[in-house]
Amino acid sequence: MQPTDDFSIFPITTRVNAAGRLSIAGHDLKSLAETYGTPLYVYDGATIRHQAERLQSLFRQYYPGEAAVAYAVKAYFSHALAVKMAEMGLGADVVSYGEIRIAQQAGFPAEGIHLHGNNKSQPELEAALAWGVQAIVVDSLDEMRYLEDLARKNQRRARIWLRITPDLRVNTHPHIETSHADSKFGLHIQNGEAAEAIRFCKNSPHFHLVGLHTHLGSQIFQAEPYRKAIEMLYEVADAEGFVPEEISPGGGWGVRYTEADGPDDAEAWVRTVSEAVAAANHQRGWKLPKVILEPGRWMVARAGVALYRVGSQKMTPNGTHIVAIDGGLADNPRVALYGAQYTARVVERPSDPPTEAMRVVGKFCESGDVLIPHILLPPVQRGELLATPAAGAYQLSMSSNYNFAARPAVVWLEEGRVEVMQCCEQPEQPGWWVYTP
Ligand SMILES: Cc1ncc(COP(=O)(O)O)c(C=O)c1O
Numbered sequence: 509m510q511p512t513d514d515f516s517i518f519p520i521t522t523r524v525n526a527a528g529r530l531s532i533a534g535h536d537l538k539s540l541a542e543t544y545g546t547p548l549y550v551y552d553g554a555t556i557r558h559q560a561e562r563l564q565s566l567f568r569q570y571y572p573g574e575a576a577v578a579y580a581v582k583a584y585f586s587h588a589l590a591v592k593m594a595e596m597g598l599g600a601d602v603v604s605y606g607e608i609r610i611a612q613q614a615g616f617p618a619e620g621i622h623l624h625g626n627n628k629s630q631p632e633l634e635a636a637l638a639w640g641v642q643a644i645v646v647d648s649l650d651e652m653r654y655l656e657d658l659a660r661k662n663q664r665r666a667r668i669w670l671r672i673t674p675d676l677r678v679n680t681h682p683h684i685e686t687s688h689a690d691s692k693f694g695l696h697i698q699n700g701e702a703a704e705a706i707r708f709c710k711n712s713p714h715f716h717l718v719g720l721h722t723h724l725g726s727q728i729f730q731a732e733p734y735r736k737a738i739e740m741l742y743e744v745a746d747a748e749g750f751v752p753e754e755i756s757p758g759g760g761w762g763v764r765y766t767e768a769d770g771p772d773d774a775e776a777w778v779r780t781v782s783e784a785v786a787a788a789n790h791q792r793g794w795k796l797p798k799v800i801l802e803p804g805r806w807m808v809a810r811a812g813v814a815l816y817r818v819g820s821q822k823m824t825p826n827g828t829h830i831v832a833i834d835g836g837l838a839d840n841p842r843v844a845l846y847g848a849q850y851t852a853r854v855v856e857r858p859s860d861p862p863t864e865a866m867r868v869v870g871k872f873c874e875s876g877d878v879l880i881p882h883i884l885l886p887p888v889q890r891g892e893l894l895a896t897p898a899a900g901a902y903q904l905s906m907s908s909n910y911n912f913a914a915r916p917a918v919v920w921l922e923e924g925r926v927e928v929m930q931c932c933e934q935p936e937q938p939g940w941w942v943y944t945p
């Protein structure tokens with residue numbers, strides 16, 4: 509039975525308040541759900557700042573050179589969040605025209621922006637060229653030639669990194685592994701593309717080849733593949749006589765979704781990356797490069813909590829107790845996509861003993877719309893609220909309006925203050941939601 513007083517996967521400001529209900533940053537979650545409707549996503553500002561400061565302080569501890577953190581905005585982005593992330597001194601990893609525009613409008617400095625993507629469009633590349641971003645991250649030989657042509661036509665010298673695929677396996681879900689030999693991402697080492705790209709870019713008058721990048725995958729808890737990948741990047745650079753000024757081993761560090769998940773502190777990640785880069789340069793007598801990490805999930809997952817209201821319940825002939833909530837697949841496709849595991853608490857009675865086995869399902873017209881296949885919770889009634897922690901990454905950003913569901917409202921919580929980051933129009937008539945993009 510899970511301990512009822514363990515809130516370690518919830519935001520750092522989570523408490524049980526005097527009324528016995530869950531609160532975050534001092535805000536009663538039941539009151540928030542009543543004010544803003546459900547499903548409701550809440551983000552705890554203190555948790556995001558804590559994550560950013562943790563990475564920055566680990567770099568100060570372990571890396572003797574310059575280092576920076578760029579938030580991989582695909583994890584969750586909106587104008588309001590972008591402004592806050594820019595204010596925290598973070599850079600941004602963007603992958604589309606929309607993300608470029610939001611980052612630009614929110615005030616991110618161009619020097620902290622990397623444009624990624626395995627098939628960047630002309631408008632995306634030209635926007636990045638015009639903005640003068642830290643790096644356009646070249647993903648293929650084909651794109652390299654296309655970008656060189658665009659840079660020449662636009663009379664710009666593109667500052668570029670090469671995304672190198674080390675053909676390494678990492679231990680995560682196959683759908684979110686990116687560095688294996690069959691990956692659609694990056695310039696592979698094995699087939700000579702990485703070396704060819706370095707040779708070409710070093711000599712192109714339209715490129716300033718600044719650095720090398722790799723991204724191994726997502727929800728990774730082992731630091732050693734990062735060391736191995738960095739060594740491989742240096743081997744290929746060395747063989748081509750290229751001394752990188754910047755090195756980015758991407759993002760990917762994992763987070764805890766349930767109490768059963770191991771610790772997710774980023775110390776092993778930052779220490780291993782720092783040691784590997786320092787050692788590779790020391791061995792060659794090269795000057796230390798700037799190191800840039802690109803965490804997405806790790807920055808925002810723990811800060812986010814999804815609140816749902818319980819509706820119908822039933823017992824199947826197989827004896828499964830089904831509890832349906834008013835969200836699911838449309839706001840969180842991760843369970844259907846990756847078999848992701850979640851947990852939940854009853855907002856009104858988070859400390860009650862979890863005595864009943866149930867399956868928490870969504871309200872959408874798919875049998876795969878299951879949020880939690882098996883969980884022990886206290887008995888719940890129609891109208892009560894479930895809070896799902898670790899909901900801050902890749903849920904809203906991958907959400908849909910399937911069945912014409914509205915996107916949920918999103919609020920940012922500080923002690924004594926609630927800021928609406930995204931609002932959901934109230935139903936025009938019961939049972940109908942209006943979709944507002
Ligand atoms: C190039 C790149 N950098 C960073 C990230 C962020 O990954 P994560 O959210 O796992 O930190 C991704 C997404 O997987 C990515 O493709």
Ligand SMILES: N[C@@H](CCCC[NH3+])C(=O)O
Nearest residue numbers: 582684726727842901902
């Ligand atoms: N969307 C994935 C992560 C992919 C990261 C982007 N390449 C998830 O929810 O776990």
